[in-house]
Amino acid sequence: MKGSLMFAGLTALPPDSLLGVTARFRADPRPDKIDLGVGVFRDRQGRTPVMRAVAEAQARLVATETTKVYLPPESAPGFADAIRALIFGAGFDDSRVAVVQTPGGSGALRVAAELLKRASAQAIVVPAPTWANHEPLLGASGLAIRSIPYYDARTGGVDFAAFYAGAEKLGPGDALLIHGGCHNPSGADLSREEIDAIIDLAAAKKFLPFVDCAYHGFAEGLEADSYIARAMARRLPEFLIAYSCSKNFGLYRERTGAVVMIGADETAARAMTTHAVNAGRQMYSMPPAHGALLVAEVLGDRALEQDWRMELETMRLAIKRSRTMLVEAARAHQLCGRLDHLLNQNGMFSLLPIDEAQVAALRERHALHLVNSGRINLCAVNEDNAERIAEALRDVMRA
Known part of the structure; x- marks a missing residue:
């Protein structure tokens, strides 16, 4: 066959x-296998359900929607205003705040990185460890990606002295990525006092500061989790937020997120909006509309919003209970103190004190799959x- 072989040199x-x-989990034929690595919320039955308020909003949308014509690239109607109010609260002077809808939180991170590049930033500094996709996703912008220490594996908490010392070396041209609660992968969050110090x-x-807000509402609740953004808005002229609706609205595959940009004044916010929209136009043209319209409907209806808040709080507390259950079971299996750090953390994730060989043993001997x-x-x-x-953890940790 004759013709181009441009891609022949690529390897998988x-x-x-x-x-x-x-x-690997799907390929495992054992009926008692457990997926401990999944990056989504699961209920006791292992389901990731559509939230009640979201289901009602979707029913309304399906009943009333008459066209699939393009929506404005800045935001689906009502979405940007709803996200702004959710983060900063009622009565906040939002003239400095610009919100541009993106394809999920990942889209927000990538657009924000492009915005930083256009503003002549030199580097994005991430905490170590961080979400596995942060560095490739942000680094695709061409900006340098560096890391500074964050997590203390000995205590299962934040090594704030090391994190602060690393941040002290930063200056103009640097953006510091901060997890806005429910640190992924460790679950170890900054305290309010530590946030204030940063x-x-x-x-x-x-x-x-560049805040990745992927789990709003899952740490200590929606209002408490908004502290970092509201404190920054009161005391800093500029910062960025990458906001995701995947977890707190259960809209994973609908790809619903926003880049939230706080500028020195209204003029700066407007300029940032134009650049974010332009960056999105060059990457994906228009963000998906469906999820954003659902969020706008939920947050624009008092009854739906109240039900959504209640269900989100139920999900948050369920994760807290799961942490307690595992710690108590570990104590009962003579792993005294080995997992106690889970009780002081937030969100879906934690790091177990095990290495890759022990992870492999969990998978091979016990059908437990994790990262x-x-x-x-x-x-x-x-x-x-x-x-x-x-019991499986005791087996691999005491071997």
């Missing part, structure tokens, strides 16, 4: 470290399997 890439866990340092050193880093999704832990998981 290794599986994505996170998606590969799912692939804000003061950003003001003094003139680096730009090689030892990250576990606590949503997969429930009353039916906590004892079994703890």
Whole structure:
């Protein structure tokens, strides 16, 4: 066959470290297998349900929608205003705040990185460890990606002294990525006092905070989780937020997110909006509309919003219970203190104190599938399997 062989030199890439866990889980024929690596919320039955308020909003949309014509690239009607109010609250002077809809939180991260590049940023500095896709996703912008210490594996908490020392070396041209609660992969979050200290340092050193808000509402609740954004808005002239509706609205595959840009004034916010829209236009043209319209409907209806808040809080508390169940089961299996750090963390994820060989042993001997880093999704832990998981951990951790 004659013709171009442009792609003949390409070789297959290794599986994505996170998606590969799912692939191995699906290929495992054992009926008692458990997926502890999944990156979504799961209820006790292992389902990721459509939230009640979202289902009602979708029914309304299907009943009333008459066209699939393009919507404005800046935002589906009502979405940007709803996200702005959700993050910053009622009565906030939002003239400095610009919101542009994106394809999920990942789209928001990528657009924000492009915005930083256009503003002549030099580097994005990420905490170590961080979400596995942060560095490739942000690095695709061409900006340098560096890391500074964040997690203390000995205590299962934040090594704030090391994190602060790393941030002290930053300056103009640097953007510091901060997880806005429910740190992925560790679950170890900054305290309010530590957040305040980083804000003061950003003001003094003139680096730009860049908040990845992927789990709003899952740490301590919606209002408490908004502290970092509201504190920054009061005390800093500029910062960025990458906001995801995947987890807190259960809109994973609808790809619903926003890049939230806070500028020095209204003129700056408007300029940032135009650049974010332009960057999106060059990458994906228009963001998907369906999920954003659902969010706007939920947050624009008092009854739906109240029901959504209640269900989200139920999900948050369920994860807390899963943490407690696993710790108590571990204690009962003579792993005293080995998993206690899980009780002081937030969100779906934590890092188990195990290495890659122990992760492999869990998979091969016990049909427990998780990421090689030892990250576990606590949503997969429930009353039916906590004892079994703890027993398996004892087997590999005491070997």
